[in-house]
Amino acid sequence: MLAVTIPTLVGIATGWYAVSTTFTTNSMALWTGLAVIVMAYLCTGFWEELVFRGVLMSNAAEGIRGWFSRRNVIIVVLILQAVIFGVIHVDQWTTQAPHPTFVVTWILGGFMYGLLYLLGNDLALPIGVHAAINTAEAGLFSQTAPAEGGIPVIVLIEPISQSILAGHGGILMMSRTVLAAILGILWLWYIREGSLDLWTHSAMRVSDSTS
Template identity: 30%
Template sequence: MLTRTKAVLWNEGARRIRLPWRLGLWLALLVLLGLLATAALGVLWGRSIEPLLALFTPGRPGDQTIVAARNLLFVSSQLFVMVGSVYLAGRFLDRRWFRDFGFRLDRNWWIDLGFGLGLGAVLMTGVFAFELLAGWITVRELFFIARADFAFWPWFGWGFVTFLAVGVYEELVFRGYLITNLAEGFTWFDRVDRTAAVGIATVLTSAVFGVAHAGNPNATLASTLGIVLAAVTLAAGYVLTGELAIPIGLHATWNFFQGTVYGFPVSGTNNGVSLVAIEQSGPSLVTGGAFGPEAGLVGIGAIGIGLALTVLWVRWRTDEVRFDPSLVTPELRHR
């Protein structure tokens, strides 16, 4: 009985806990780090942050400085929770190197990042141009910021920093960590080969990504489906290269150009600053309405084009299109 129980919990060949329990412990670690980050923000939030800011700014810090500091703390806490949980779980539970979750930062990695950044910008520019020509967009003003007492350009730049951070930690968690672990785990089944394992992991994590956005403001069944399809496109850049460069770049600039440049809602939310402020009309089924382009046919079309261009890019760069074998054959850390 003891031997059988140990076999359920422990993989003797890899000398580590089996996948379901590793994922459960990672989730517990994610919650713990989230609680720690929330507690830390609670200490620093509100007026208690002003004495700290006074050390770096002359006189009493203004509203803009306080809001900027709060935003910086929030984004930093999100990075700490997401990246920290994956690093710790990868090191001590999975026995993987952190670089194997998509961060082998060689020359090719940076080239692929540049492609991803450019792809997201081009796709969202295409969405904006299509809807503008169709008469569904009216440009209301330029250099819009919700609070007139705030400077435009610093907050415009902060929009890019924020969406880049979101791209890093969401891609690390949903693509780098979950796809890698699930793909490896499914190969335990004799009837599941490596290609099928990566495919199943991609579909499952994309569904989870869609459900994770289903609680956003103005979310609908159509928006959830659109987010699932977007997740498949993001995953393609990872599973075909073994690196997160393409999906991080695509994720960051898709959101940045969507919200901070062209003034669309970003997954149902608005950050209060955009290069172009718009009024949108047209059928929500096509435009996505209050949720943003991912919920409409135009956005879904752009997502499909992004998937095709990602595959073509990988083929041009490597002369082949296949799932990266490192996803299912990890280089485990030595004990």
């Protein structure tokens, strides 16, 4: 959540975001609503990471491993799943984002989650990071006003414009994912005492001599 909080506070401090209201609860109690958000986005994070990182990446690697070296397989698969992840979120930039180019934000998100999956060698970290970002954007700092009787929001913010900087899917939103990935990589580096390897994920193994 720190990765969402820092760019958002920067946006508020610089005037790119305006605080519309705080503690918008409607008919649902605040903590009940936040618990619902956490559970919902844990489920979302779990299935999206399982499908896009766990299933898609391993199956894509299996399919192309006869064509590329081990490292190139990983690079191709990492980019491929990120693009598919971004395209699958097409509804985000047709209903909320003002410019189709903002799909880059979701492609970058897929790339970062894939990177965490490869470096961490399992789905735990990308699931946690994905769920935390979504939870913070929905319940902590939200740009979407809750519907009547809907999920509460702690801080409701409004961008000063739907520009490439502050608008939905813009640079400030993109920076949250980048910061989350950096923090995740630093955490992995710390717990593994500086030992990180992008090329040895068990699901990406390719038997060749041109690694």
